[in-house]
Amino acid sequence: MLANANRLTPYLFLAPAVAVMAIALLYPIGYMVWASFLDWNPSQRIGEAEFVGLRNYANLLADAAFRESFWVTIRFAAIVVTVEMVLGVGLALLLDRELRGMTLLRTVFILPMMIAPIVVGLIWRYMYHPTVGTFNKVLDGLGLPTAPWLSDGDWAFASVVIADIWQWTPFIFILSLAALQSLPRSAMEAARIDGANGWQMIWHIKLPLMLPVLIVTALLRLIDAFKVLEVILVLTNGGPGLSTEILALRISRTASEFRELGYAAAMSNLLLILLLILTILMFGYTKLQEVRAARLVAAKEIA
Amino acid sequence: MQHWKLTGAAIAVAIAGAAHANPYEEYEGTTLVVNFPAHPHYDAAIEVLDQFTEETGIEVEVDQLQYLKMRERQTLELTKDEGDYDLISFVVFSKADYVYADQLENLARYFMNPELADPTYDQSDLITGYVQNIGVAGGEKGYLPGQLGSAFGVPFGSETSVLAYRKDIFEKHGIEPPETYDELLEIACQIPELEPGMGGMASRAASGHQASHAFLLHLAPLGGRVFDDQWNPIINNEAGVEAANALKTIVDCGPEGGTTFGPAEAAAAFKQGQAAMFLDSIAFAAGFEDPDESTVAGNVGYIMHPMGVQRASQTGGFGLAIPKNAPNKEAAFLLLQWLTSKEGDLAVALAGGNPSRFSTYQNAELNEKYPYSATFGEALQYADPDWRPIIPVWGQINADIGTTMSQVLTEGLDPQEALDGVADRTRDLMEEAGYYTWTDAD
Numbered sequence: 001m002l003a004n005a006n007r008l009t010p011y012l013f014l015a016p017a018v019a020v021m022a023i024a025l026l027y028p029i030g031y032m033v034w035a036s037f038l039d040w041n042p043s044q045r046i047g048e049a050e051f052v053g054l055r056n057y058a059n060l061l062a063d064a065a066f067r068e069s070f071w072v073t074i075r076f077a078a079i080v081v082t083v084e085m086v087l088g089v090g091l092a093l094l095l096d097r098e099l100r101g102m103t104l105l106r107t108v109f110i111l112p113m114m115i116a117p118i119v120v121g122l123i124w125r126y127m128y129h130p131t132v133g134t135f136n137k138v139l140d141g142l143g144l145p146t147a148p149w150l151s152d153g154d155w156a157f158a159s160v161v162i163a164d165i166w167q168w169t170p171f172i173f174i175l176s177l178a179a180l181q182s183l184p185r186s187a188m189e190a191a192r193i194d195g196a197n198g199w200q201m202i203w204h205i206k207l208p209l210m211l212p213v214l215i216v217t218a219l220l221r222l223i224d225a226f227k228v229l230e231v232i233l234v235l236t237n238g239g240p241g242l243s244t245e246i247l248a249l250r251i252s253r254t255a256s257e258f259r260e261l262g263y264a265a266a267m268s269n270l271l272l273i274l275l276l277i278l279t280i281l282m283f284g285y286t287k288l289q290e291v292r293a294a295r296l297v298a299a300k301e302i303a
Numbered sequence: 304m305q306h307w308k309l310t311g312a313a314i315a316v317a318i319a320g321a322a323h324a325n326p327y328e329e330y331e332g333t334t335l336v337v338n339f340p341a342h343p344h345y346d347a348a349i350e351v352l353d354q355f356t357e358e359t360g361i362e363v364e365v366d367q368l369q370y371l372k373m374r375e376r377q378t379l380e381l382t383k384d385e386g387d388y389d390l391i392s393f394v395v396f397s398k399a400d401y402v403y404a405d406q407l408e409n410l411a412r413y414f415m416n417p418e419l420a421d422p423t424y425d426q427s428d429l430i431t432g433y434v435q436n437i438g439v440a441g442g443e444k445g446y447l448p449g450q451l452g453s454a455f456g457v458p459f460g461s462e463t464s465v466l467a468y469r470k471d472i473f474e475k476h477g478i479e480p481p482e483t484y485d486e487l488l489e490i491a492c493q494i495p496e497l498e499p500g501m502g503g504m505a506s507r508a509a510s511g512h513q514a515s516h517a518f519l520l521h522l523a524p525l526g527g528r529v530f531d532d533q534w535n536p537i538i539n540n541e542a543g544v545e546a547a548n549a550l551k552t553i554v555d556c557g558p559e560g561g562t563t564f565g566p567a568e569a570a571a572a573f574k575q576g577q578a579a580m581f582l583d584s585i586a587f588a589a590g591f592e593d594p595d596e597s598t599v600a601g602n603v604g605y606i607m608h609p610m611g612v613q614r615a616s617q618t619g620g621f622g623l624a625i626p627k628n629a630p631n632k633e634a635a636f637l638l639l640q641w642l643t644s645k646e647g648d649l650a651v652a653l654a655g656g657n658p659s660r661f662s663t664y665q666n667a668e669l670n671e672k673y674p675y676s677a678t679f680g681e682a683l684q685y686a687d688p689d690w691r692p693i694i695p696v697w698g699q700i701n702a703d704i705g706t707t708m709s710q711v712l713t714e715g716l717d718p719q720e721a722l723d724g725v726a727d728r729t730r731d732l733m734e735e736a737g738y739y740t741w742t743d744a745d
Contacts, residue, residue: 240562241714
């Protein structure tokens, strides 16, 4: 009896915090799920909205603009996360050394991610300006043809990708650098004694050891890239046409401009499910890597 | 006893007399919270609010927001049991949503109340097109006047379209300002040849609302409409295609990067001398004439919106309304009435706002201060309250027109094909919204 009570004690202490967290986290999600089954206009209270079952989800399948936004988002997220990972990790490997002025350099590198996204959008919008913008001024100065940065679909997509890479590569950089600096020095010293060159050190020692951190970093960036809104809103507002209308922008417009809260909630839920699947897959992969590493260590110890 | 009766009657008459002496007295000390857009007209209105407080003893607190954000805030506020706002300014296309959701006071009960309604207000002096566009609902089509229509708002900060042009450039090349659309399009493409580096006309054209607005600006004068009288989409008829082609010609011959322009960017291009013409709202004129922000101040001429098969300048902008959940409705009406009275309208116009009354446009002091006012007054005779449908599903149709037009402008999508697509999707949307319940859509 007493043993049972002792087992329950920690759960009793945790219960209030768990209850608060459950309400704070789950209630809004539950509300959004419920909303997705309604034909709900923001002029109505949720209780006045008509229950339409799965109609909002069925409509999503037939919605060409939604499909277009979905593919724009996938392309955007895939490109920015890949490029940012390569650049961020590369920079971290480059700056993982103790030289004079390195602290200042590292601080400068992470400045873009400290700027509010709306301001980033405005800054880049002016830099992309067709006549007075920095880029076209430079191109013109070099005698090269100017570019339609924001006024052509493909160029506009590239332009928002560039702005995102500029702002968020530092995020990858700072986490990668932290991971690099926490790697066990003994492993690297051993490799160096064994004659590994710089490239081999990176490829066979540093990157494998950093992998769990890199996976989590990529996952965080991927989640964020799927939800990016402000910079694109300011830079292109989704245009020209639908060329840069990412899903978050479509959801925002559906809720505020088209006044279809239920339909917007259904879109959000679909995005949530997609991100949940990605998260589960990536955490599963991390776990797999950890198990493999543990087995490898165990095998070496036995040998 | 008789003495007391007489005294009582005398006191009652004195009180009644005092009440009539100052209609504002009962509301003295009230603080009204108003929601205004960040817009030059409302900046001017804010300048004269102290005068209102001095005259009435009613204080006014202003919550000023960008107009689309303002709409979002209002959407939340209007669904509460008691809202924070006593008086709101609403953007014209919100009329349908708010009236349909029964969130605005019908103003009849205030104009019928002799203790609140100013007998010198002169409703007939309010610009007809603006009242129809912004104020009235429940009549023809639901959003236009009719025998059963009623007023839910009063125009304040309403706008129409005029053509601004560079007098110096036109004189230099011996060009007459365009009277018709054919002339407008010809000159628009002639300018870049005559003045290298300068676009013909700066227009809004960014994807979404801006491209839709620009297209509709040309649709009405060229004889087109989005719907016929039975709600059948006719946007893809000959006039619709002609309007799309007109917009494409204007953007192709316009300043560089025009496909990303909102109204502010288009106006900036004109102010910086990058375009010879600008066809949009009268609200931009004050900025064109301000030498601190405009390099073309003093060189700008204004004429009416050119004619296609008819004259049809746009109507739009803002109106004032009292939310149903407002805490101080009667005092809010007094402010609404004061701001839109002859005196209030003139005071705001002299501070740089847009008049909502015919008499203000005829005022000598205003015409001396802003010489272009006379042209604006002339253009208002043709202000078309039905150039854009104001129905609850308009937001989606507007966005579809806007993104499709953007594809016409940037991706070379064929205008006929583009508008056929818009018409098909609009029909589906209207069907889903129940517009064909009473009529045979085919």
